[in-house]
Amino acid sequence: MFLSTYENKLDSKGRVSVPASFRSHLSSLGYNSVVCYPSFTTTAIEFCPQSRIEKLSDTIDTLNPFEENRDVFATSVLADSFQLNFDPEGRIILPEKLLDHSGIKDRVVFVGQGKTFQMWEPNKFFKFRDDARKKAKSLRSDLKWSQSANKEREEK
Template identity: 40%
Template sequence: MSIPAPFRNAVSQSLFAGVVVYQPFNMPCIEGADISFLEQLSDRLYGDFGPFDPDQMSVATAILAGASQLSFDPEGRVMLPAELKEFAGIDGQATFVGIGRKFQIWAPDAYKLHREEQMTLAAQKAPTLPAFGGGPQK
């Protein structure tokens, strides 16, 4: 899969020239980020829960244990692990979706349905979110 240039440029400052991908436990896609995002997640899991907390262990196992570090080739591509492509139903084309500090890779039809669902939820939830900049809501 070719990783879009803006994301490659953003992660080029990282110590690892590539991305880390993993199977999210709540959506049928592949999620990924630069190595620092996963390191921060790991630090938070251990800091917030402690190393022997069962909640920490479940999230660490679900995300961190199955994560794969993928190096960029000279054209900015990575080879997605077969088990992740199978999990996400990706066979051929894929949709790359940037979502802030991380990204998702979807089977195109699955993403179309997911996006429609998310737009409906966003329309319902957006009015209840805190105002940007910490000011009062309108």
């Protein structure tokens, strides 16, 4: 599993160390590389084991070759993905496209998500996290309200 949050630096060659615990998990799955793509909804970069993308590729492959959506999905997902190999020290180099998408310059935050992880430009991540907490908070109070409303309804 990919757990917890780390912050590392990009060096002058654009290399960045992937946290050792993330690497060892990938290694336990048999990989010396990782696949990544720009998030559809945020400025984050999404990372996953290659097997996950391979399954996606297999699914797309089962679509009828004439199916219009086949190309749409292949292009919008696979074409925008990258396989990044670790150097002997466990570093990767981020493609220019992903640096642009994420706004990453000299520092990176790694965010464990269980089966996947993300990379963020630090300030963008902290803001995203704070917003997410606020939303969760208001959702919780909404939930409480509706629960108590239901409870009251039952009592009557």
